[in-house]
Amino acid sequence: MDTQSLQAFLAVAETQSFSRAAEQLYLTQPAVSKRIATLESLVGTRLFDRIGRRISLTEAGHLLLPQAKRILLAVEDSRRALANLSGQVGGRLTLATSHHIGLHRLPPVLKNYTQRHPEVELDLHFLDSEFAYQGVQDGTLEMAVVTLAPHPVEQLNVVNLWHDRLCFVCAPDHPLAHASILSLEALCHYKCVLPSAKTFTRTLIEQRFAKAGLSLQVSMATNYLETLKMMCSVGLGWSLLPEGMITSELVELKIDTPPIYRPLGYLVHTNRTLSNAAIKMIEALEG
Template identity: 50%
Template structure:
């Protein structure tokens, strides 16, 4: 079975349309259609239901999908093992990271890496940490440097690098700053600005409030922590942010909670069944050298 036809098939599944699949593969839409026609000719049956501009998997397509992913992974892994026989560190390296980690944790690592390995072509994708898990499962990236999921994610290998304490913060003139010891009930009386409900950070905050049977009042949400910091600093609401983001325009609130002090674990994720390129292995080595010495495993 032709791998170029399978690649077109998977691109349509991931994007939902022939035209977007063409953009992803740098092909024209007719070229994508031609590849799918060849695939369907090989199989002797259609694999998509075409309704308007949307393409959805039919029963044959649903059977093909997991096998297509396995075949493409096998080809990619075999190619990578052969390439790795040459010990040179060069070629493409696709990684995903969150905006916060990219701004606050990676600059020196990236600077060192590009100086040491100028022949590597870095492809850095700034996405929500949650999206990195999906991208890694689909084989779009080699690793993600992200906020690690509080719960175990199947098929992926997480590696902790940095313990990231979270603290409640508000502008210096916010009413909460006049209180010496703040209960969760008092905190719940004021609006918050927080990441979206689908994020790991929001889940941490929600769990703390659930333990005390309290409701969160969310004024607005964004997944960009730098934006949350700005909104809190102008007095719009309180927020919960990494301790490393505290500066003179924000006051750390002394909030007393029943649960453990909130924190995130930052690190990287790999797919244990995929062979890392030499470029990715070199990047992992640099990441490991930056690990917190106090981080518990």
């Protein structure tokens, strides 16, 4: 079973399109179709149903999908291990980060890294932390630098690098702006703008209020902290933002509760052989 046919199979399965799979693999559509036909001939059954323009996996295709992923990851892992023997730092490093960390934490690290290791092709993805976790888990990402989950995740090696203190803030003309010290209960009487539901940061915030038996009035939500800052600054609600984002557009509120910190760091898969490029990136992050 050749890896090229498996790569074509995965690309068609993920995109549900022969043409999009061809673009992803830098091949012609007939070449992708030929590879799929070769694989179907080898396994002795159809892997895709083609109904009009719609492409979907057959039962056999669904059975082959996780096996194909494991085979390709094992081949890639072997190639990395062999390449590492040379001691050279090069090739592609597939790295994901959140927008906030990419803007506020990573620039000096990336600048230093690219200057030291110009042979590395940095494949940088900006993703929500939750999607980055999934990418490292399924092997599409070699590593991620993101907000860390509030609970351990199986098969992932997670390293805490920084702590972001989240500050309670509001607009200067908000009714809460001139209060001396507020309780969590007082905040619940006003609308707030927060990160989207089920994100790691939102979970940390809700846990603090839930421990006090309180629920929040969330009027708007987004994963982009810069957008949250804007919405808060124009009076759409109070919010929590990393202290590094607090400017004159906002008033930091004094709340009768211990500070809320969110952990930031990197994660890699415990069963994956890291490339020399990834090892050097970890050294840069921890340095």
